Amino acid sequence: xxxxxxxxxxxxxxxxxxxxxxxxxxxxxxxxxxxxxxxxxxxxxxxxxxxxxxxxxxxxxxxxxxxxxxxxxxxxxxxxxxxxxxxxxxxxxxxxxxxxxxxxxxxxxxxxxxxxxxxxxxxxxxxxxxxxxxxxxxxxxxxxxxxxxxxxxxxxxxxxxxxxxxxxxxxxxxxxxxxxxxxxxxxxxxxxxxxxxxxxxxxxxxxxxxxxxxxxxxxxxxxxxxxxxxxxxxxxxxxxxxxxxxxxxxxxxxxxxxxxxxxxxxxxxxxxxxxxxxxxxxxxxxxxxxxxxxxxxxxxxxxxxxxxxxxxxxxxxxxxxxxxxxxxxxxxxxxxxxxxxxxxxxxxxxxxxxxxxxxxxxxxxxxxxxxxxxxxxxxxxxxxxxxxxxxxxxxxxxxxxxxxxxxxxxxxxxxxxxxxxxxxxxxxxxxxxx
Amino acid sequence: xxxxxxxxxxxxxxxxxxxxxxxxxxxxxxxxxxxxxxxxxxxxxxxxxxxxxxxxxxxxxxxxxxxxxxxxxxxxxxxxxxxxxxxxxxxxxxxxxxxxxxxxxxxxxxxxxxxxxxxxxxxxxxxxxxxxxxxxxxxxxxxxxxxxxxxxxxxxxxxxxxxxxxxxxxxxxxxxxxxxxxxxxxxxxxxxxxxxxxxxxxxxxxxxxxxxxxxxxxxxxxxxxxxxxxxxxxxxxxxxxxxxxxxxxxxxxxxxxxxxxxxxxxxxxxxxxxxxxxxxxxxxxxxxxxxxxxxxxxxxxxxxxxxxxxxxxxxxxxxxxxxxxxxxxxxxxxxx
Numbered sequence: 001x002x003x004x005x006x007x008x009x010x011x012x013x014x015x016x017x018x019x020x021x022x023x024x025x026x027x028x029x030x031x032x033x034x035x036x037x038x039x040x041x042x043x044x045x046x047x048x049x050x051x052x053x054x055x056x057x058x059x060x061x062x063x064x065x066x067x068x069x070x071x072x073x074x075x076x077x078x079x080x081x082x083x084x085x086x087x088x089x090x091x092x093x094x095x096x097x098x099x100x101x102x103x104x105x106x107x108x109x110x111x112x113x114x115x116x117x118x119x120x121x122x123x124x125x126x127x128x129x130x131x132x133x134x135x136x137x138x139x140x141x142x143x144x145x146x147x148x149x150x151x152x153x154x155x156x157x158x159x160x161x162x163x164x165x166x167x168x169x170x171x172x173x174x175x176x177x178x179x180x181x182x183x184x185x186x187x188x189x190x191x192x193x194x195x196x197x198x199x200x201x202x203x204x205x206x207x208x209x210x211x212x213x214x215x216x217x218x219x220x221x222x223x224x225x226x227x228x229x230x231x232x233x234x235x236x237x238x239x240x241x242x243x244x245x246x247x248x249x250x251x252x253x254x255x256x257x258x259x260x261x262x263x264x265x266x267x268x269x270x271x272x273x274x275x276x277x278x279x280x281x282x283x284x285x286x287x288x289x290x291x292x293x294x295x296x297x298x299x300x301x302x303x304x305x306x307x308x309x310x311x312x313x314x315x316x317x318x319x320x321x322x323x324x325x326x327x328x329x330x331x332x333x334x335x336x337x338x339x340x341x342x343x344x345x346x347x348x349x350x351x352x353x354x355x356x357x358x359x360x361x362x363x364x365x366x367x368x369x370x371x372x373x374x375x376x377x378x379x380x381x382x383x384x385x386x387x388x389x390x391x392x393x394x395x396x397x398x399x400x401x402x403x404x405x406x407x408x409x410x411x412x413x414x415x416x417x418x419x420x421x422x423x424x425x426x427x428x429x430x431x432x433x434x
Numbered sequence: 435x436x437x438x439x440x441x442x443x444x445x446x447x448x449x450x451x452x453x454x455x456x457x458x459x460x461x462x463x464x465x466x467x468x469x470x471x472x473x474x475x476x477x478x479x480x481x482x483x484x485x486x487x488x489x490x491x492x493x494x495x496x497x498x499x500x501x502x503x504x505x506x507x508x509x510x511x512x513x514x515x516x517x518x519x520x521x522x523x524x525x526x527x528x529x530x531x532x533x534x535x536x537x538x539x540x541x542x543x544x545x546x547x548x549x550x551x552x553x554x555x556x557x558x559x560x561x562x563x564x565x566x567x568x569x570x571x572x573x574x575x576x577x578x579x580x581x582x583x584x585x586x587x588x589x590x591x592x593x594x595x596x597x598x599x600x601x602x603x604x605x606x607x608x609x610x611x612x613x614x615x616x617x618x619x620x621x622x623x624x625x626x627x628x629x630x631x632x633x634x635x636x637x638x639x640x641x642x643x644x645x646x647x648x649x650x651x652x653x654x655x656x657x658x659x660x661x662x663x664x665x666x667x668x669x670x671x672x673x674x675x676x677x678x679x680x681x682x683x684x685x686x687x688x689x690x691x692x693x694x695x696x697x698x699x700x701x702x703x704x705x706x707x708x709x710x711x712x713x714x715x716x717x718x719x720x721x722x723x724x725x726x727x728x729x730x731x732x733x734x735x736x737x738x739x740x741x742x743x744x745x746x747x748x749x750x751x752x753x754x755x756x757x758x759x760x761x762x763x764x765x766x767x768x769x770x
Binding site: 003006010014018206209210211212213214215216217218219220221411415428432 | 457458491494496497513516517519521523524525526527528529530531532540541543544545585588
């Protein structure tokens with residue numbers, strides 16, 4: 001095995017065998033699925049519990065119109081508010097409706113011993129408002145009012161298609177695109193920083209433990225740096241692929257537990273769409289897009305390419321910073337020029353999600369320092385092939401440039417101990433003859 | 435610059451020719467040349483910051499000289515030659531979280547050894563040092579001295595022709611330092627050439643055959659240790675004899691009429707002692723003949739300066755920083 005191969009192998013083997021690596025690899029998918037599935041599961045649990053409301057309707061107009069449903073049941077009584085406490089033996093809360101509720105809609109009180117949820121408060125309020133509105137409409141004495149209302153009710157659901165260059169129609173969904181867009185942009189940002197910082201930590205560790213002095217007598221500093229970057233790239237790929245596999249497998253295992261209804265509620269990207277029961281066109285469009293293998297290939301393929309490209313570019317810069325300092329505290333200021341484009345890309349992400357084809361979005365998806373995040377956010381909306389190719393070529397070419405510059409700083413930096421260097425000094429190091 | 439010609443029976447293994455290395459703010463090495471004879475223990479001396487580490491890094495191909503060339507054997511030093519060199523740096527460390535055996539294998543394979551060969555030799559070395567039990571322990575569990583032993587094994591495992599030890603004894607207790615010294619001498623017996631960089635002058639006298647003294651980026655003194663010491667001798671001779679105060683005073687008076695009396699005193703053994711400096715045109719036997727006629731001489735020794743004295747004299751005394759290079763070179767040259 002050549003020397004870079006040995007460095008990569010050491011880096012990879014030491015890291016994947018760590019307990020912390022194994023734990024994060026296993027726990028992150030569990031946590032992520034927990035975040036998505038727990039509320040769904042909880043909301044299903046909650047629905048089982050029907051709340052009984054004791055109602056004293058002095059107007060006599062509301063109670064007949066209130067029907068029980070899965071969440072609340074009503075029981076009409078004639079207790080006055082003064083004795084409402086006794087009524088709680090029979091129900092969860094006591095609702096007082098004033099005699100002149102039609103003219104004075106604020107004469108409405110709800111008593112309970114436990115805190116009343118906002119949800120219940122809104123449900124009750126909505127239902128009473130609807131009864132009151134119907135009562136008031138009745139006063140206009142329009143014939144066949146219920147039928148008229150039924151007839152004018154319209155449900156708008158737009159199907160969205162996008163025309164690509166060849167004129168083919170592709171069903172697209174704004175909600176789905178936005179969700180995927182944001183999710184993938186954010187993931188790239190997180191991963192590039194996470195693994196980039198790992199490279200920096202590794203370099204600092206080698207420098208502060210002085211093991212570098214021994215390694216560089218066998219390996220050129222540039223080979224060592226490149227080996228470390230590539231070794232951690234292998235670690236990153238392994239971890240991310242494991243996460244994808246684990247999330248897919250665990251989702252398939254967990255979905256049946258939630259029952260059929262919930263399956264349709266979970267749309268990719270964590271976006272909750274309307275239920276599938278009535279098969280509305282939007283949901284069909286969404287489903288066809290999500291199951292389109294070409295779309296999935298494009299999405300995950302470009303995710304991996306941009307993740308690796310973005311990681312390599314930033315990891316080279318992180319390695320240069322790590323080489324220039326003695327300890328992690330000193331990295332703060334030197335990291336600023338690296339953080340700025342990344343954070344800018346993250347801020348621009350929300351704009352790009354809304355205007356994916358604007359010239360700012362296109363430019364940001366070409367500039368290598370922002371392209372991994374921004375291009376990933378544009379892809380769900382569809383990006384011309386040449387733009388994708390150009391952006392990737394620029395990204396990987398700039399990695400080569402960055403690794404060259406970083407190598408120049410690194411080979412000097414690793415032998416410098418003491419004061420944290422300024423940017424001017426880093427520039428000077430680059431100009432030294434090797 | 436003093437360069438005592440080396441009378442070599444064999445040839446030199448390493449030749450450094452007019453090497454200059456400049457950094458932005460200073461010149462680390464300025465036109466440094468030296469030849470390291472095959473099979474010798476070569477001391478590389480000099481105060482801190484003189485340029486020793488830069489020279490060692492150039493020999494290790496960690497950094498390249500701005501000017502000048504380095505030859506290993508009969509050809510110029512090439513990238514693959516790092517496998518012929520073993521380097522124990524002054525600043526040493528290992529991967530703390532990595533197991534000892536695994537780590538030693540990693541370094542051995544970086545030096546081009548196969549896994550099988552490296553494992554075989556490592557087992558032998560571990561057995562020799564009685565540390566077989568450490569194979570699966572993490573480096574962070576070892577004491578500093580234990581880690582140093584592992585590092586020594588890593589340095590010599592690939593049986594390099596040229597070994598470079600930078601302050602090898604720092605961090606070792608006297609017992610292990612002695613063990614290490616024996617190993618270094620054993621490596622020499624087996625034909626290795628050793629560059630030995632240190633501040634410890636007594637160990638230089640003990641194990642070095644040749645030295646080069648680097649000061650302020652220049653090679654200010656090179657040659658075999660004994661010749662250098664003799665050449666720095668100021669023709670001082672100490673005469674120990676039996677006698678009382680009166681004989682001593684008479685002798686001292688007589689001596690100072692003919693030669694220069696440097697000091698007088700009494701040895702621990704009870705002998706009287708006088709030290710005389712002879713002018714260059716005086717033969718030693720004249721002095722010896724003169725004194726032996728007058729007193730009962732028990733010892734007659736030439737006072738050869740220690741490496742420590744020479745170091746301090748050449749580098750410029752304890753306040754090294756105040757001495758300018760320009761003033762050293764001419765004064766040393768006058769000695770020849």
